[in-house]
Amino acid sequence: MPDGPGAVPGTSGPGGGGGGGGRGPARVNPADQKQLKRHPVSLRRIAAMFAPHKKTIAVVVALISVASVVNLAQPFLVRAVIDDALPHQDIRLLGILTASMIGVAALTSAIGVVQTWLATKMGQQVMHTLRVNLFIHLQAQSLGFFTRTRGGEVQSRLTHDISGMQSVVTTTATGVASNLTTTVATAAAMVALSPGLSLISLVVLPPAIWLSRKVAKLRRTVTDERQRELAALHTQVEEGLSVSGVRLAKTLGTIPRDAGRFTARSQNLVGLELRSQLAGRWRMATMQVVFAAIPAIIYLAAGFPATNGGMTIGTLVAFTGLQAAIFRPVMGLLDIGVQWVTALAFFSRIFEYLDLEPQLKAPAHPVHVDAAAVRGDVRFENVDFAYDGGTPVLHGISLTLPAGSATAVVGSTGSGKSTLASLVPRLNDPVGGRVTIDGIDVRELDAQDLSRIVGVVSQETYLIHASVRENLLLAAPGATDQQLWQALEAARIADAIGALPDGLDTLVGARGHRFSGGEQQRLAIARTILRNPPVLVLDEATSALDNTTEAQVQLALEQLAAGRTTLTIAHRLSTVESADQVVVLEAGRIVERGTAAQLRAAGGAFARLAARSDQAHTGGQLSETPGTAVPSS
Known part of the structure; x- marks a missing residue:
């Protein structure tokens, strides 16, 4: 498997298509050569993509050949007009010849339209299949893939490169066939004339x-x-x-x-x-x-x-016309090598992504469960985890979250808190042990069912550039306006949305910038309330907020967590105090667990964190000491 595509050079896009005259030179783009060296392309694999369209390809090639041959009748008709019809004032012959000239032009134009329609339709069908397969395949990648890959790189492959491939299929390929047949036919006609x-x-x-x-x-x-x-x-x-x-x-x-x-x-x-x-x-x-x-x-x-x-004058005029016409297709044929490398480079870039091995493999036989029937008993059974085979982040984590209970996880930066939380919604998979919900390994659950069972509210809120209504309906497409307002009410933001001129139709702006950080968080909470998951993961959902805003969001979170199994990555004492159990992580290991009161009394790691928090006067925030540098906290 290739390294993360973040290492792939930016796809500025190779020049496509050959041509004649002053169009692209016969020079291979060095970036294309480098791409093909890194990820070679099998011609058999390319042929397999077009195998379902063999008949269409044959018809297109036949039409191109016919059009090239028919079009060569023009110089011979011109010769007949000049040598026979005009000198002898043969009006009948002149009418036939000129009508034939118009007919030849009309026929070749009609053939060109049909050929272009067939080639474009075939190319679009192939690209549609490839585009959809690539999009689905990329969705199956882990968060680590998108962390190390530039967003523009992914978009470029999905749009620019596939569009370039479509151009290769519908323009360059047909252009090569047309240039070849035109060159051969024109050369034969020139020899026949003189x-x-x-x-x-x-x-x-x-x-x-x-x-x-x-x-x-x-x-x-x-x-x-x-x-x-x-x-x-x-x-x-x-x-x-x-x-x-x-x-x-x-x-x-x-x-x-x-x-x-x-x-x-x-x-x-x-x-x-x-x-x-x-x-x-x-x-x-x-x-x-x-x-x-x-x-x-x-x-x-x-x-x-x-x-x-x-030689007659008609032959001379016809020959000079053919001689001028042969230049462009010859130039196009001379650029076949460049076109070929360009085409292969496009395919290489797409196949490189398609060949990425998903770290989060879909279960061969997914278990389907009804989210409404899930109790929400979550267990970590001797869980180990490391990013990309690197330094272990979690070591032998065994932890039970009873159905309907609230568990808070605290620890210094780099202790593995967020990594632990990411295993429940299967944003990452453990390298050892397993995570279960009601006794079922999350790796065996159907992905859609798991998303209904586990809701996540994180520090980084993402709102799409659409209305408030559209953002909320992502969680429950069939929700009524009444249900949307009820969710907003529970998230403590209904009044703010109701006061806006457009209400639910208010555009949230790029990445939600129309609203403050606290409002964005509460909109995300309202969205999760609509999802109504039995298991809830709160990954430092209020860590970036000021005390006043955090208090408002915390009320919404408490409303959301009521009756659900909740795993909270905690940094505020108020959250820890209300939890049924508190777990303290150090260097990826559980060093303490119990209620907040019990851990304070024990005078261990939690008590030290609480003491530093009190001394720092941070309003109840757990001060964290530097820890081992790992990819996630």
């Missing part, structure tokens, strides 16, 4: 192609630099003009510096754009001379008896 002039074209065409590719390569270098500068500009816009970015700039006073950076980058783009437009102008001028020379040489050769072979 073998002698065809030899002259073979001599003149290579330097024209060479010059064109030199100009394209030069422009590509400037374009790459311009794209990097644009990417930096876009990143600054995305980061600097977000809610968090603007807040940071205003509080740190970086607005003038940010404006200066933006101005400098924008100015650089001006220069790069000028360079891009002016790059290779002398080569382009030379190329234009060559292009003008090609028909001139052909006309010259046609004027000498030794080389014209009795």
Whole structure:
């Protein structure tokens, strides 16, 4: 399995598709080569994706071939018009020939529409399947995957890379087929019209192609630099003009510096754009001379008896038309190597994610339970845990949370409190032992059933950029407005929402920034109340709040915890005092357990934490001493 995708270079997106003239140069992107070296792609695997569409592929290739051949009738029709119809004033023949010219154009256009529809539909179907499979596969990854992976990287693979693959399927692949058939058919037609002039074209065409590719390569270098500068500009816009970015700039006073950076980058783009437009102008001028020379040489050769072979004017006009038309498909074919590497790089990036082994494997035979029938008896049975095979964080944890009871876990930073809590909703899996609910290992429970059984309220609240109603309905899609208001009332935030002009339809803003931290927490609590889980995990849900706001949220939490099995990662004495049992962790081991009063009387680790809290005058917050550095507290 590859390392976390956080190590994968940013997917700036390889250039796709071949083309002729001044389009992309025949130069392989080094990032594509590096990607393929890191994660090779099996051609058999790619072929398997398109296996269900064999008939469509065959029809598309046939249509491309037919269109290329039919389109070659045009120069022969032109020759007949010039050599036969016009000189002899044959109106009937002229009408047939001109009508045939229109018919050929109409037929090739119709074939092109059908071919594009079939290819696009096939490509979209393949990409739809791949996109859905990738999304579902990524959802199955552990939180550790998303911790070490940049969010933009995941989004880029799901959107940019799959979109690029679709372009490869529907544009590049059909373009290669079209260029190949057009080149072969055009060359055959040129030989049929005039073998002698065809030899002259073979001599003149290579330097024209060479010059064109030199100009394209030069422009590509400037374009790459311009794209990097644009990417930096876009990143600054995305980061600097977000809610968090603007807040940071205003509080740190970086607005003038940010404006200066933006101005400098924008100015650089001006220069790069000028360079891009002016790059290779002398080569382009030379190329234009060559292009003008090609028909001139052909006309010259046609004027000498030794080389014209009795050529008619119609044949000459038809030949020069074919000679001009063959340049673009030849250029496209010369870029097949680049297109091929580009296509494989797209597939490699997607397959790299699809090949990630989920750390949280779905049960082969999931156990389905009715959340309403769950008592909520939670047990940790000799549980060990370590992140990615590193230093153990939990050691032999055995703990029982009786149904309907409240358990508080305290300890210094790095003692393993949050890690312990993450095992109940199966955000992580233990490496040894097991966690059960009503005797069933959480790893054997159906994922949807487990989400209904275990509710989580953490310090980091996440609200989607939608209305209050939509955020609440995430927990209970069928809830009525009355039920939503009841949940808000229980979470002590109904009055605040009711006072807003739009009420439940109020937009919460990006990541909930429309509301304060305490209001966001209470909205999250209301959402969990709607879920009505029998087991509740409170992971330092009030640690980032001031005392006044915390008191309001704590009332909501007490309302939420009533009658449920509750595991609280505690940092406030008030929470600890009301718990049925308090567990003290040190370096991933349980060193004390009992009621708050019993542990105070024992004079051990809990008593020391409480004493430091009292001395610090933190309003009841358990002061924590530095502990062993581990990935989670």
